[in-house]
Amino acid sequence: MDLLTDILHEAGLKRRLLDLRSLDAQTPLQFPCEKSMGLHVVTRGRAYIHSASLQEPIALEAGSVVLMARGCTHVLSTSPNYDPAQVRSVTGDLAAIPLAYSPSPGTSTLISGAYQFWHDPVHALFREIPAWFVLDGQSLSKFHPLTLTIGLLDEELSKPSMGGQTIIYGLLDVIFTYLVREMVDQQGHARAGWSQGVADLQIRKAVTVMHEDPAYAWTLEELAKHAGLSRTLLAERFRRTMGDTPLSYLRTLRVQKAMTLLSEADHTLEHVARAVGFSDAFSFSKVFKKIVGQSPSDFRRQAKLDQASPWKMRAG
Template identity: 30%
Template sequence: MDVVSDAVSTIRTGRPHSARTHMTAPWGLRFPSLPGAGFHIVLQGSCWLLPPDAAEPVALSSGDVVFVSHGAEIALASHPGSPLEMVTQEMDDAWAPVDWDDAAGGRTVLICGSYQLDRARLHPVLAELPPYIHLPKRVGHHGSLNSVIDLLGNELDHRCPGTDAAIPTLLDAMLLYILRSWYEDQAARSATGWAGALADTAVNTALQLIHRDPARPWTVEQLGKHAGLSRAAFARRFTALVGQPPLAYLTWWRMTTARHLLRQSDTPLRSIAEQTGYTSEFAFNRAFKREYGMTPGTYRRQGGMEAPAIA
């Protein structure tokens, strides 16, 4: 798997949810904070995004996407000054549309929803995202994302056999296309941080190798050779863009992978040790305890609750 896919798969929990909502002005919705991430799509009409940081309102048009990266509370409204109604959540975690009188004014159709994410071990490719991402619909841009949105809107509007299975799959795809679109846009503007790392051929090659085979005893020299750079030049470039040296990132990813396997599977500890590059269960236990403050077995028995940091 590639870096972005891995980053998402290791923190995903449960199923994503969404609801299609028809609004007639005047209206205003305040969405509560989430433990995961939220998204809002304008299918028809227009509205305003009221950001979580009290920044200036952002005008949204048909086809625009707003991704609330870290689950902050935000609001959408027909006008920046519209009164806001708090949105509630039903038992299935789908956003419950608020009933509004059919007053005169423009109609807006929204898809609003959420992803359930475990933020305890957030990959930096996700951690460095801003509080919210606005992806305006532009001709010739984000074509794959726009196609997924069209399919999702059609499934929500015309429920057919298989819709219940199709919607979560489309939502999963949409999350990846949102992230891809954001990082492609960022890479076009700046070559720093993870946008730069994913766009840099040498660094991205090394990242793919680490994610494809974290159990391999990689050396900086080997990774640099595959990346087409000398050991020193590769180490400098990787550290500058990723934020940590190559082998430090390798260890971090091994431990993140191990944590995910312990939480989401009943894979034996010896097998997890092998999959994450440790020659013995003892070595794996020691490395895991150093990282998380407890042994892998204890971590699994406690349901993935990490030990508190020591001040």
């Protein structure tokens, strides 16, 4: 079981290509991030990120990548200062994105994407994502996987050919996944949380079996057996590294899975409850509302409204 892939899938992640262009000094771009994690890859030149939450702009050199948490609305420009009157808002209109272009001398080239959610994910991983996570291209070796991937992206942008759109989308996904993986590795050394928990191989074994079958009626004793620990030691290490208990983590997994089921089909609440491991709809609804802040019925109605939005969930 690939834990990261499973978490991103259950969160309902949808990729949208927001912009692909040569960025000139006259056209700063504003990126809304209400429902998404943003991603910028600078393939040539230099760009700056401006936001009310930043004390000073973030400088991005060629080969740099940055991941923005949800809600981090920002402006991208080619200089530390820009004219607010010249800012253009990026709407994510895929039809308007030029997938083939020739950069002018002196411009910066970049690709920008958004990874949107059908709903607000409740998994602990998403609480660990910092507002701004930057990997400086100058700090990466020329053989680092991200460096090589960005090189392939730059090659595809500068020499467009048949199948280029598929390649660009695929490379964007690779870069996004490498960024999240790097973020997990760094967070695992910083503080207690999901990233630190799965860095412990025995705790990861217990987490993995819960992800493989969240509907199963796991007991602490069974999880401890899979982890190769006593019940007491599993409970202590799980709480110390993850900041949670094993059975509380399991309930969150079940609710996240239920959010997907409620979003995708008109199953009865009883069906959803049993599908994710609850004995009945009443107990399921109680836990769901405690974790999500909405009843399952209210959540389903909101999910349908979000899915009907003409731009929020458009995937590239």
